[in-house]
Amino acid sequence: MAASRPARKGIADPTSADTKTRILDAAELLFMEHGFEATSLRSLTSAASVNLAAVNYHFGSKEELFQTVLTRRLDPMNQERIDLLERVERESAGKPVTCERILSAMLIPALRLARDEERGGKNFLRLVGRAYADPAPFIRHFLSAQYTEMIGRYKEAFGRALPHLPKQELTWRLHFVMGALSYTLAGTDALKLFSQMTGTDKERDNDELLIQRLAPFLVAGLKAPALGDTRKLELVSGY
Amino acid sequence: MAASRPARKGIADPTSADTKTRILDAAELLFMEHGFEATSLRSLTSAASVNLAAVNYHFGSKEELFQTVLTRRLDPMNQERIDLLERVERESAGKPVTCERILSAMLIPALRLARDEERGGKNFLRLVGRAYADPAPFIRHFLSAQYTEMIGRYKEAFGRALPHLPKQELTWRLHFVMGALSYTLAGTDALKLFSQMTGTDKERDNDELLIQRLAPFLVAGLKAPALGDTRKLELVSGY
DNA sequence: ATGGAATTCAAACGAGCGTTTGAATCGGAC
DNA sequence: GTCCGATTCAAACGCTCGTTTGAATTCCAT
Numbered sequence: 001m002a003a004s005r006p007a008r009k010g011i012a013d014p015t016s017a018d019t020k021t022r023i024l025d026a027a028e029l030l031f032m033e034h035g036f037e038a039t040s041l042r043s044l045t046s047a048a049s050v051n052l053a054a055v056n057y058h059f060g061s062k063e064e065l066f067q068t069v070l071t072r073r074l075d076p077m078n079q080e081r082i083d084l085l086e087r088v089e090r091e092s093a094g095k096p097v098t099c100e101r102i103l104s105a106m107l108i109p110a111l112r113l114a115r116d117e118e119r120g121g122k123n124f125l126r127l128v129g130r131a132y133a134d135p136a137p138f139i140r141h142f143l144s145a146q147y148t149e150m151i152g153r154y155k156e157a158f159g160r161a162l163p164h165l166p167k168q169e170l171t172w173r174l175h176f177v178m179g180a181l182s183y184t185l186a187g188t189d190a191l192k193l194f195s196q197m198t199g200t201d202k203e204r205d206n207d208e209l210l211i212q213r214l215a216p217f218l219v220a221g222l223k224a225p226a227l228g229d230t231r232k233l234e235l236v237s238g239y
Numbered sequence: 240m241a242a243s244r245p246a247r248k249g250i251a252d253p254t255s256a257d258t259k260t261r262i263l264d265a266a267e268l269l270f271m272e273h274g275f276e277a278t279s280l281r282s283l284t285s286a287a288s289v290n291l292a293a294v295n296y297h298f299g300s301k302e303e304l305f306q307t308v309l310t311r312r313l314d315p316m317n318q319e320r321i322d323l324l325e326r327v328e329r330e331s332a333g334k335p336v337t338c339e340r341i342l343s344a345m346l347i348p349a350l351r352l353a354r355d356e357e358r359g360g361k362n363f364l365r366l367v368g369r370a371y372a373d374p375a376p377f378i379r380h381f382l383s384a385q386y387t388e389m390i391g392r393y394k395e396a397f398g399r400a401l402p403h404l405p406k407q408e409l410t411w412r413l414h415f416v417m418g419a420l421s422y423t424l425a426g427t428d429a430l431k432l433f434s435q436m437t438g439t440d441k442e443r444d445n446d447e448l449l450i451q452r453l454a455p456f457l458v459a460g461l462k463a464p465a466l467g468d469t470r471k472l473e474l475v476s477g478y
Numbered sequence: 479a480t481g482g483a484a485t486t487c488a489a490a491c492g493a494g495c496g497t498t499t500g501a502a503t504c505g506g507a508c
Numbered sequence: 509g510t511c512c513g514a515t516t517c518a519a520a521c522g523c524t525c526g527t528t529t530g531a532a533t534t535c536c537a538t
Contacts (some may be wrong), residue, residue: 053528133373485534506511
């Protein structure tokens with residue numbers, strides 16, 4: 001009986017907000033470190049210094065908590081992406097917007113979020129990157145819903161910037177872009193695969209530098225000749 | 240006492256091989272569908288029509304089973320990648336090998352595996368793609384070890400094909416390549432984000448076509464001018 | 479000060495988990 | 509046919525999980 005919607009809609013309620021925020025912050029960190037399944041509500045509430053029942057009281061369930069964790073950051077970020085794209089298009093005054101600018105509008109809000117340590121920062125982006133690959137259906141469906149509008153807008157914008165590219169080809173390429181992006185954001189240990197970075201390199205390679213490296217790679221890929229415009233993939237002889 | 244290594248090294252032992260194989264096949268499918276944590280040994284052994292204790296008897300633990308599932312397919316595939324690269328380099332007789340050929344040597348064994356439905360096919364590649372993003376340390380460390388040699392060889396080959404590219408830039412770009420690749424292999428529902436494919440398109444877009452689309456994108460990204468060779472990312476004004 | 483809702487708390491619930499055990503069964507060598 | 513190690517099996521162990529409960533407490537408008 002106590003589970004429905006106890007939160008008042010009035011002015012700010014600092015007491016409950018404190019508990020809810022402590023839970024959200026701890027959840028963000030732990031979900032990032034261990035994933036959704038492997039994070040127990042007991043370790044989570046213990047880390048947040050709240051009672052075990054607080055999660056179900058304030059959020060209803062573990063799944064709803066997870067969705068709230070994602071929404072809290074993703075909603076503003078994706079809105080920022082949409083706003084930035086619209087601003088860029090407005091300022092271009094009818095002229096076609098370049099790929100570089102469109103991609104920048106997409107990456108910059110992510111970069112801004114990554115830098116804002118008070119709002120989760122890199123931890124959160126890693127969480128999103130991993131959530132993308134999570135097999136749980138409710139996570140995939142939720143993320144899909146969160147991103148649909150933003151992706152649609154950018155697809156249209158890129159379509160205008162790359163008019164020669166067939167729509168279906170563009171769909172695939174945006175998929176590849178999101179792949180490289182999520183993987184990069186999610187990765188930490190993954191970089192150790194290539195394990196040739198020195199300690200100082202690791203520290204200096206902050207997120208801005210990362211995006212400065214990622215953007216040229218992605219722009220070049222987006223601008224590549226479409227399949228069919230060039231000869232087929234050069235296959236190794238004998239395959 | 241019964242857990243150490245009961246498997247005989249003699250000729251094939253069809254009885255135990257049958258049980259082990261049934262477990263491995265069911266595990267491959269279920270780990271792919273639900274992930275490592277969310278797959279219980281009870282549902283797994285039930286799907287394989289073997290006794291619950293069989294997993295611990297034959298593999299020692301759930302973790303060791305998971306590693307065996309990955310090794311069974313990854314070991315030969317990565318070896319094939321290395322062999323193919325060596326063959327391409329041998330046949331070029333000293334001339335520099337092109338990016339396209341190197342990338343092909345990397346993608347073709349994956350494509351070959353994806354087609355071999357009797358050996359797991361697409362299911363398995365999706366499993367690998369997801370395992371890459373799994374937070375469990377033992378999975379990350381295991382995958383890292385599995386890939387280190389193969390990645391190292393390809394990094395050297397790409398370094399020769401792209402001599403102008405600084406080593407560190409190449410490291411990042413290979414990271415992006417692996418990202419787009421894993422994400423693409425892992426994705427299924429992810430494609431629905433862009434949800435503009437018709438049903439017939441979905442069926443016709445088989446894995447070969449997918450790689451034919453992915454390769455030009457990746458080659459163009461790899462060949463892009465290095466950071467510093469060109470002006471910085473065009474930032475949206477006011478950022 | 480007091481009443482009533484919002485929140486916190488300790489405790490327990492039932493279920494499912496990976497793993498272990500020891501007996502039953504199997505299968506080929508002698 | 510007998511024996512012995514390899515395998516299968518049903519059952520249980522100990523533990524952790526997400527969730528629920530009902531009483532205790534806090535908070536604030538009256």
